[in-house]
Amino acid sequence: MRWELKSDRPIYTQLTEQIELMIFSGVYPLGSKLPSVRDMAQDAAVNPNTMQRALAKLEEDGLIITHRTSGRSITEDARMVEIAKIKLAQEQISEFLEKMQLLGFEQKEVLTIIDNMVKEMKN
């Protein structure tokens, strides 16, 4: 695994995102076992606690399951993954819309502007 870790944001956040993506994309299939915290930490050249913190978030969201003394595994439940994906998206969107609203933009306006920006990017 190639870890992309920049220093402009917390390491653990980036780890969480990247692992989450690996789950979404099937690098870690449903029900498969994860390496130990220590191994993953070493692989990412990071302290075990940092990796643990990254994993804790994924556990909160129900993506991975912890077996006290025999490691962690990805959930068997495909819906869980889908739900997590959508939940994540909605969190981002809500946060974003709130900001925009705070800045005085109507939701309609926001949609229009995004639509235009997306169209422009395609050129």
Next chain:
Amino acid sequence: MRWELKSDRPIYTQLTEQIELMIFSGVYPLGSKLPSVRDMAQDAAVNPNTMQRALAKLEEDGLIITHRTSGRSITEDARMVEIAKIKLAQEQISEFLEKMQLLGFEQKEVLTIIDNMVKEMKN
């Protein structure tokens, strides 16, 4: 002026946003003079430096002009205000789209999801 200052985000950021909104909404009309840093700081119950930092951002964006020893005023240029408003929106949107992309969402998907969320909110 009623300042809404929570402690979950930097004070200066919140000040900037609120002043910006006041400019957008005409509370401070084009060309009008702003109170002194010290007065505004006292009004918001904040250290002058904090208020100054908030104002610095607005100056960067060309919304306000500093007259070395005779205070600050709002720009006369209506386009400046409009540009600032759009710039602000685009910054937010870019940042947002990047995040979503990082999480594995296509821009089309993003538009669809937002569209649905906005529609749901209206119910």
Next chain:
DNA sequence: ATTATTGTATTAAGATACTAATACAATAAT
């Protein structure tokens, strides 16, 4: 029963960011 491996809790160190205190500089007002 012992050992090795797993996750976890606690504490401390380090870094960063925010705010405040203070002193300085420039100039408009008098």
Next chain:
DNA sequence: ATTATTGTATTAGTATCTTAATACAATAAT
């Protein structure tokens, strides 16, 4: 010319967040 008012620079204190070091606890493996 003096004074009061303006913005600004510098420094320091405080808080918070992130990461690491270390020790603990539970149990699967032997």
